[in-house]
Amino acid sequence: MLLGSARACGKLILLGEHFVVHGVPAVAVPVTAVGTTVRVLEDPQGRPAWLDSPFTGDVKVAGERLLDAALEALGVAPGMPWRVEVQSDVPVGAGLGSSAALSVALVRALSEAAGVDVSIDDVNAQAHALERLVHGTPSGIDDTVVTYARALAFRRSDALGDPTIRFLAPGRTLVLVLGAVPREGTTFDAVAAVHARKAADPARFARQCESVTHLVDSGIRAFESGFRRSLGELMDQNHGHLVEVGVSNAGLDRLCSAARAAGARGAKLTGAGRGGFMVALAERGKATEVAAALESAGATTVLTTEVT
Numbered sequence: 001m002l003l004g005s006a007r008a009c010g011k012l013i014l015l016g017e018h019f020v021v022h023g024v025p026a027v028a029v030p031v032t033a034v035g036t037t038v039r040v041l042e043d044p045q046g047r048p049a050w051l052d053s054p055f056t057g058d059v060k061v062a063g064e065r066l067l068d069a070a071l072e073a074l075g076v077a078p079g080m081p082w083r084v085e086v087q088s089d090v091p092v093g094a095g096l097g098s099s100a101a102l103s104v105a106l107v108r109a110l111s112e113a114a115g116v117d118v119s120i121d122d123v124n125a126q127a128h129a130l131e132r133l134v135h136g137t138p139s140g141i142d143d144t145v146v147t148y149a150r151a152l153a154f155r156r157s158d159a160l161g162d163p164t165i166r167f168l169a170p171g172r173t174l175v176l177v178l179g180a181v182p183r184e185g186t187t188f189d190a191v192a193a194v195h196a197r198k199a200a201d202p203a204r205f206a207r208q209c210e211s212v213t214h215l216v217d218s219g220i221r222a223f224e225s226g227f228r229r230s231l232g233e234l235m236d237q238n239h240g241h242l243v244e245v246g247v248s249n250a251g252l253d254r255l256c257s258a259a260r261a262a263g264a265r266g267a268k269l270t271g272a273g274r275g276g277f278m279v280a281l282a283e284r285g286k287a288t289e290v291a292a293a294l295e296s297a298g299a300t301t302v303l304t305t306e307v308t
């Protein structure tokens, strides 16, 4: 018998990743073309809640940890005879929010199965607590955009308070073409590497944060006004900052150059970097060309999504 079920989408950071961990604003959009579905079913063999997922290795271990933590947060006895089935087409560890999608879908499906009413803000808070188990000290932008499934500007608070969130509507539909290359390391490693850069040269890092803050503020205006040319230029500049803090790699740089050469307005890595996805802003008529250019440049996966 089905006791609860939920689907959560993927996400994409359009501007400001990594710097957002250090208090800089960032812009993220939902990627509804991919998602994670969690279904809670009665286990006929009466086994205590267990994760039935396609994951293997470390990802499976992390998923099981998330399940245990979500059950505990919802006050559900771990002995409940539930098969917690996960189906996902969000590429794992590639910048599209796979762990946030799993966290949000788990909280929603388990709370329904347990008969616990959880407000959307509580889903966000619980998913954020789960994200902390996987990523250490995440900014919260991933779980927030996945919970609300709306484009937003996000800024984490200086202290332990709530972040500032502003929902955004694009002035014009944005066509985004995404390409991936194999990932080196984890989000945790990439975030730690940026912390190390900051510690090594705090004054330089502070100047970079200031530049990225201006860039994201301009990006929010361009996003809301539908000025795709400026938004694309700002994405290019943002990629340059991410290169400077050491989170790009040769594969991502190659895909970004290929997208620009094929007529994209701008391109940058998205998410933690060191592989995973990049995102290009394309005119509708150019999206096929940009996608083909990414494939020719060695992208292992190419996706197109729209922000409306």
Ligand code: MEV
Binding pocket: 013, 016, 017, 018, 019, 020, 021, 095, 097, 135, 137, 138, 139, 140, 141, 142, 187, 191, 271, 272
């Ligand atoms: C990962 O999707 C985004 C990062 O900025 C980390 C975070 O915000 O927690 C790299």
